[in-house]
Amino acid sequence: MISFPPRTQETSFIPLHVTMDGPLLCPYYAEFERDSQGNYIPDPEFGYKLTAESMENRRQWRARCFKGREPMDDLPxxxxxxxxxxxxxxxxxxxxxxxxxxxxxxxxxxxxxxxxxxxxxxxxxxxxxxxxxxxxxxxxxxxxxxxxxxxxxxxxxxxxxxxxxxxxxxxxxxxxxxxxxxxxxxxxxxxxxxxxxxxxxxxxxx
Structure with a gap:
């Protein structure tokens, strides 16, 4: 599992999202799982498999992104x-x-x-x-x-x-x-x- 610096109120930390093409800035706190040999587990969507906690972080981040952007029956x-x-x-x-x-x-x-x-x-x-x-x-x-x-x-x-x-x-x-x-x-x-x-x-x- 990738180790990141501890999050504090004084530090705004944006982790790197590791992909096959290299690291990308990730808008939520993310960690990645390893297999029994210590290798990152490939994932077609994220490059490498996210931990359960990171998936929950992603879900919460997406919920914030969608808030106020719900579909509408009629155009205001x-x-x-x-x-x-x-x-x-x-x-x-x-x-x-x-x-x-x-x-x-x-x-x-x-x-x-x-x-x-x-x-x-x-x-x-x-x-x-x-x-x-x-x-x-x-x-x-x-x-x-x-x-x-x-x-x-x-x-x-x-x-x-x-x-x-x-x-x-x-x-x-x-x-x-x-x-x-x-x-x-x-x-x-x-x-x-x-x-x-x-x-x-x-x-x-x-």
Whole structure:
């Protein structure tokens, strides 16, 4: 187990998150497990396996990150672009459906979509399946669907119809929007309605 200096009220200590590519700054206190030979245990998500305490630290850190960034059924007026609130002053929010990569694979299999083969980079296969899913649904619905990353636990990507920053130009008519939503729900075999999600890639949303 990696030893870190003791934490005190006088010292703000940010540990290093050790990965296969070298050390990275970690936003929570992290320690890593070793095997019986004293070697760090590889982990596909973190580089090396975190201890149970470190996983709990990570969970608490993520909970703080998500606090105040919960999905919304309706877009509050203060997040809409206006003369008083130009786009560059607002956070970026996304309207659509959050999904997991396994849902994209299931859809691609049902629709017999051609995906990357076994000889391809395994890191690229999930996002490629997601993009193929969105492209197919885009064609079926006639809407301009986009691949986005929402800030929400338990999902990998989302199918976005539009963002708050371009809503005035992109928003569909009510009946057309309803039809697109129903097509997406039917094709993906989901029942949850679309919501507004915080964009996880937009630095101003941090």
């Amino acid at each position: 007026s203060h997040f809409c672009v206006s003369a008083r609130r130009p786009a560059h002053t607002l956070p970026r929010l996304l309207f659509g459906f959050p999904l997991r990569f396994d849902q994209a694979y299931e859809f691609a299999k049902r629709r017999k979509l051609k995906l990357l083969g076994e000889n391809s980079d395994p890191d690229l296969r999930p996002s490629f399946a997601a993009l193929k899913t969105i492209m197919d649904l885009d064609r079926r619905s006639g809407a301009d669907l986009r691949y986005e990353i929402p800030r929400i636990e338990g999902y990998d990507f989302m199918i976005s119809l539009y963002t708050n920053l371009t809503l005035e130009d992109d928003q569909l008519e009510k009946e057309e929007e309803k039809e697109v939503i129903e097509i997406i729900q039917r094709e993906l075999q989901i029942s949850d309605p679309p919501k507004w999600y915080w964009d996880a890639t937009f630095i101003e949303n941090s």
